[in-house]
Amino acid sequence: MSDLLERLRGRGWRLTSQRRVVAEVLDGDHVHLTADEVHARAARRLPEISRATVYNALGELVALGEVAEVSTDGRAKRYDPNAHHPHQHLVCSGCGLIRDVRPDGDPLAVLPAAERFGFAVSAVEITYRGLCPACARPGPPAAPSNDVRAPG
Amino acid sequence: MSDLLERLRGRGWRLTSQRRVVAEVLDGDHVHLTADEVHARAARRLPEISRATVYNALGELVALGEVAEVSTDGRAKRYDPNAHHPHQHLVCSGCGLIRDVRPDGDPLAVLPAAERFGFAVSAVEITYRGLCPACARPGPPAAPSNDVRAPG
DNA sequence: TTAGTTGCAAAGGCTTTGCACGCGC
């Protein structure tokens, strides 16, 4: 994570306490927080941080390619710090849980050149949908959560 | 298209002129309109139709599985009437053009069972991003459009 | 020092909701 901060500083990113906290909140695997969740967590350490600042920082991290925006539910966007580790998402239709997965092989190869209609395809986003183990089990499904994280 | 209306009536969908017009607007391949665009086109034939009614109808068509919601840009959702013909999307990073593509093979097979973390995977969404022929060509790129349609 | 950042509050885009009237069945 301090790697990230170093890298950004090298690119001329002015390092403020607000930006540091935002970057720290967005650390780890299977992290897919909304802007509001990032703000809430950042505010635990820096109570006066404003939403606008969080949106600014997130937008810059996305523009710099350090964080990826994912819209899995059509509501608020989620921010994924795993941008340097190409991966796909497994999304539970029951509780909203999101897991990162990294199948072998080049996902771009899935679309034959003959079917690209002349497009210069440079990226592919793949989302698998289905029920997670907890929601697939008989009985009450896992409660939907606004704070979707990796289990355990 | 009248197939669609018949099917819906059979399911107890009360057939109003507003719903008929919405269904008609959403006819064809490579159609990916926003709710507002659907409303604008519907209003050409039925000037008094309200946005709320369009949203209601779209929501119902999605719930009934007749239309798919796609969020390709993080802005307004787009509605894709091609729900009965499984396909993927090719999205131009320059002008926003969206094309449907249907590679051979089962896209679900891309994710090995061993990497499903116990999820019962039932669907997969794939979006390819890149430049369309017009935007890849040197010179002024195609103007971004709020009315993204199939070329020609 | 000084240009870039922050916080606040207001505005903006997209979507949903509440309620009285209207219309398909």
Place this chain on the structure above:
DNA sequence: GCGCGTGCAAAGCCTTTGCAACTAA
């Protein structure tokens, strides 16, 4: 005629913007 569907307008959620005060380098 009944009950669902409609239109209107207001509210809601998420995000962006304008501007004066502040601060990292």
